[in-house]
Amino acid sequence: MALSLYVDSARWRKHIDQLAGTYPGIVPVMKGNGYGFDNARLAEEASRMGVDTVAVGTTYEAARVKDHFDGRVMVLTPHLRGEDAVPLPDRVIRTVASVQSVRDLVGTRVVVSCMTSMKRDGITQEDLMALRGSLEGVRFEGFSVHLPLDHPDGGSPTDEVSQWVERLGAAKLPLHTMYVSHVSATGLNTLRERHPHTTFRPRIGTDLWLGDHGAMVARGTVLDVVPIARGERFGYRQRKAPSDGHLLVVSGGTAHGVGLEAPKTVRGVMPRAKGVARAGLATVNRTLSPFSWAGKQRWFAEPPHMQVSLLFLPGEVAPPQPGEQLDAELRHTTTHFDRVVLH
Incomplete structure (x- = not known):
């Protein structure tokens, strides 16, 4: 998908x-x-x-x-x-x-x-x-x-x-x-x-x-949903799950530009504070993905793979089914979509 x-x-x-x-x-x-x-x-x-x-x-x-x-x-x-x-x-x-x-x-x-x-x-x-x-x-x-x-x-x-x-x-x-x-x-x-x-x-x-952002939406397809228990290891680097939940395997990885970001010019106290906060979370392997489910942007479980991303969904959130799609906030100038659907 x-x-x-x-x-x-x-x-x-x-x-x-x-x-x-x-x-x-x-x-x-x-x-x-x-x-x-x-x-x-x-x-x-x-x-x-x-x-x-x-x-x-x-x-x-x-x-x-x-x-x-x-x-x-x-x-x-x-x-x-x-x-x-x-x-x-x-x-x-x-x-x-x-x-x-x-x-x-x-x-x-x-x-x-x-x-x-x-x-x-x-x-x-x-x-x-x-x-x-x-x-x-x-x-x-x-x-x-x-x-x-x-x-x-x-x-x-x-x-x-x-x-x-x-x-x-x-x-x-x-x-x-x-x-x-x-x-x-x-x-x-x-x-x-x-x-x-x-x-x-x-x-x-x-x-x-x-110019009209409302005219388009990016979505990644859920390829698999894997139950995981707290402390269970997963992924390339065999991290431990922080709690019971699910791993979502979603279309879109580094080959598409997911997880890749160009440097930004930051001005003002609040933008700088947010940047420091993001950097601090990244040092403990907490990085938000561009994908959303159930009204919230979800965390990467580990860095994106070449063609898919692995997301962690807490156990209290009902997971999607394989084949469903997650909205994604992606930078269009760095993203290579598998397909563009005009409707």
Whole structure:
């Protein structure tokens, strides 16, 4: 049985279409695991939306997505000199983050990334004069800016984009299109008013595909229910059961991304206190699973296995039957579902 993602397709698509209407010129982003849906499915959804361009993370993803979407495919990871050559169609757009990369891609469609407060990649103001002479050999599609999600110092994403528009204009570079990430609809409207001769195209992934959490639910299938007595040993590491109860064997393990978590930025006293509490429980082998039963999130009995998780259910709680499903709170960008069910 499977770790499944169930999607209310009508509600999901209503959100997608509403957001696309709010962001004219949207470029849907599909990368990695396709936000839990798979990139091929999202590419087909982009075709339904009628967009002319999508964005992917890598050239390898572009090679897969091209068979499911007929328009332009933008690769967000900047070109690296000496990278593996991946056969791609002419409609693929490469991102470049240096003048040298522009020179390496003669005849190719390119978008030039500008360095922002993200400090991740991009050309700098000092590169602009050299860039002007290098664009003649490529098929220039525009510039791009990738902004941070948080602005703790009060910086304005709109102003940061505007500053780049002004720099590029002062350098007399062709500024017909600017692709932007992490700018609000209000901010985009402000940019269009300030710079009417530039087309601003928002690249959106998470808010587009996962913006309506109520439209989807993840569930793991109960594969077995094993009675266990207090002190009885179980599992790979032969731990002792803390009390009488049941072990639940549930679809979904490390191969799916269950139990795996990316580091988080923690701010504030309460979030830090909760983090310390979780770490303390983990040192005594107490870790909450993402699976819930009878209205409560249940504990892992031991670390998840490759394709299943072992949960402990106290004896006073009536267990599920094999074949029943447990709701799961999973991070979609790190979870690989066995199946996605649109209904």
